[in-house]
Amino acid sequence: MFDPKSLKFMKSHEWLRLEGDAGVVGISDHAQKEITDVVFVEPPKAGRKIKQGEACCVVESVKAAFDIYAPVSGEIVEANAEAVKDPALLNREPYGKGWLFKIKATAPGEAAKLMDNAAYEQFLLAEAAHGSH
Amino acid sequence: MTTTTAPRRTALYESHKLLGGKIVDFHGWELPVQFESILREHEATRTLCGLFDVSHMGQVFATGPDALAFLQKVNANDISKIGPGKAIYSHLPNERGGVVDDVIVSCLAKGRYLVVVNAATADKDFAWFEKNARGLKVELENKSDFYGMVAVQGPNAVEVVKLIEPKALALPRFGAMEFVFHDHPSFITRTGYTGEDGFEFIVPNEIVVRLWEDLLAQGRSFGARPCGLGARDTLRLEAGYLLYGQDIDDEHSTYEANYGWVVKLDKGEFIGKHLLVKQKKDGVNRKLIGVKLLERGVPRPGASVLFEGRETGSLCSATYSPSLACGIGVGYLDRPDLAPGARVSIVLHGREIPAEVVKVPFYQSPHLKKGA
Numbered sequence: 166m167f168d169p170k171s172l173k174f175m176k177s178h179e180w181l182r183l184e185g186d187a188g189v190v191g192i193s194d195h196a197q198k199e200i201t202d203v204v205f206v207e208p209p210k211a212g213r214k215i216k217q218g219e220a221c222c223v224v225e226s227v228k229a230a231f232d233i234y235a236p237v238s239g240e241i242v243e244a245n246a247e248a249v250k251d252p253a254l255l256n257r258e259p260y261g262k263g264w265l266f267k268i269k270a271t272a273p274g275e276a277a278k279l280m281d282n283a284a285y286e287q288f289l290l291a292e293a294a295h296g297s298h
Numbered sequence: 299m300t301t302t303t304a305p306r307r308t309a310l311y312e313s314h315k316l317l318g319g320k321i322v323d324f325h326g327w328e329l330p331v332q333f334e335s336i337l338r339e340h341e342a343t344r345t346l347c348g349l350f351d352v353s354h355m356g357q358v359f360a361t362g363p364d365a366l367a368f369l370q371k372v373n374a375n376d377i378s379k380i381g382p383g384k385a386i387y388s389h390l391p392n393e394r395g396g397v398v399d400d401v402i403v404s405c406l407a408k409g410r411y412l413v414v415v416n417a418a419t420a421d422k423d424f425a426w427f428e429k430n431a432r433g434l435k436v437e438l439e440n441k442s443d444f445y446g447m448v449a450v451q452g453p454n455a456v457e458v459v460k461l462i463e464p465k466a467l468a469l470p471r472f473g474a475m476e477f478v479f480h481d482h483p484s485f486i487t488r489t490g491y492t493g494e495d496g497f498e499f500i501v502p503n504e505i506v507v508r509l510w511e512d513l514l515a516q517g518r519s520f521g522a523r524p525c526g527l528g529a530r531d532t533l534r535l536e537a538g539y540l541l542y543g544q545d546i547d548d549e550h551s552t553y554e555a556n557y558g559w560v561v562k563l564d565k566g567e568f569i570g571k572h573l574l575v576k577q578k579k580d581g582v583n584r585k586l587i588g589v590k591l592l593e594r595g596v597p598r599p600g601a602s603v604l605f606e607g608r609e610t611g612s613l614c615s616a617t618y619s620p621s622l623a624c625g626i627g628v629g630y631l632d633r634p635d636l637a638p639g640a641r642v643s644i645v646l647h648g649r650e651i652p653a654e655v656v657k658v659p660f661y662q663s664p665h666l667k668k669g670a
Contacts, residue, residue: 201320201332201335201336201528202335202336202337204337204596204618205594205595205596205618207594223647225595225596225618226336227336227337227528227532227596227617227618227620228331228336228528229598230596230598230647253337256335
């Protein structure tokens with residue numbers, strides 16, 4: 166389990182754990198609660214090269230399909246086969262066993278554009294305030 | 299939000315909020331799509347018991363010496379087949395080969411009927427009824443705003459309902475009864491929209507919270523869970539039930555929906571009969587057909603269905619089936635001859651996913667006798 170405080174977040178609710186150029190990507194606890202009941206995960210294949218912000222993965226719940234965007238550019242190192250087999254892992258352990266893919270970042274500096282946990286929480290509060298009538 | 303009118307709330311709205319219900323807009327009604335998890339609510343209903351607020355549904359009473367004649371005129375099914383204490387599922391055909399609504403008609407007494415109609419169509423239905431009741435001795439009352447409605451579904455529904463009204467257990471499938479709940483005349487039918495055994499309570503709005511709280515309290519030891527619209531949709535689609543406005547509407551007929559058993563051509567005249575007679579004789583050019591995905595993926599309404607590489611229709615209802623653990627859907631295909639086992643493909647995210655035509659219902663409850 167990663168401590169959310171050690172993660173970077175996108176406005177589209179992906180998280181990134183980056184050590185050097187080795188990244189792990191998943192969806193936030195907030196996102197899994199919103200999506201609910203994940204029943205299907207299609208992570209990108211190892212070897213695929215993606216750009217920051219590119220849609221590279223599909224997560225589906227009973228209700229809807231969601232595109233997952235790459236938090237940094239790089240090459241996919243590994244897709245989480247466990248999450249493909251048991252998609253509910255995204256609901257149970259969004260910051261742990263429910264990770265989606267590992268990526269070798271080609272420009273780790275891009276992560277500076279992402280939010281840290283405190284900023285992400287502020288962003289969620291602002292969204293909630295904006296979203297309510 | 300682009301709704302032109304303020305969303306409506308059922309009498310249970312505050313109860314749903316307290317239970318953590320995630321509220322969505324459903325045809326202008328604010329209803330919970332889920333409480334904790336669609337999958338868990340689905341599972342609870344299939345194995346134990348699910349409680350559903352269906353207060354958005356409408357209730358129309360038809361009373362008078364011509365009540366039966368009136369209902370025979372507007373229904374495709376033979377309402378004369380039900381006597382007091384019985385209910386029947388039926389379609390209201392229009393004059394151009396489509397369906398005004400699908401309904402459940404209960405006979406409360408000779409010359410007194412209760413018609414349960416869909417939420418989104420309640421006003422349209424009532425106008426249609428009034429138009430077609432002209433000249434007949436029947437009084438129509440739209441009591442949709444007066445009554446709330448709660449469905450208790452699943453193999454443990456009998457245990458839960460026993461504690462509220464033990465007499466309801468004597469109801470056969472599609473039985474209907476009147477009862478008094480906290481001094482208010484109310485109704486119970488042994489019907490539902492889940493493919494499980496179950497009961498539907500129709501009680502005045504002022505006591506629906508008491509009923510809901512009683513059911514939650516009494517139901518706890520039998521595993522009863524509050525369920526939202528999400529589970530209601532996966533349950534009904536698995537059971538092969540139609541969703542009006544999505545699977546049938548003013549432009550699709552009962553035969554096209556593959557619900558021919560609802561049409562009783564031998565019962566005498568009724569609205570739209572001549573078109574149904576013709577369809578029965580000539581066959582239909584499109585039919586609502588069930589498909590099951592052979593690979594992983596979740597089909598959604600609107601997804602194209604290909605047969606031999608050619609688009610042959612699209613899905614009108616589709617979802618992940620929790621009971622079958624695969625994607626399922628129904629759609630009007632212009633190849634009504636496609637039989638179970640035929641291979642098709644469904645387009646998801648631009649990819650063609652192999653699928654197979656299957657018999658509807660997709661799921662048959664082991665707790666419910668076949669054909670019930």
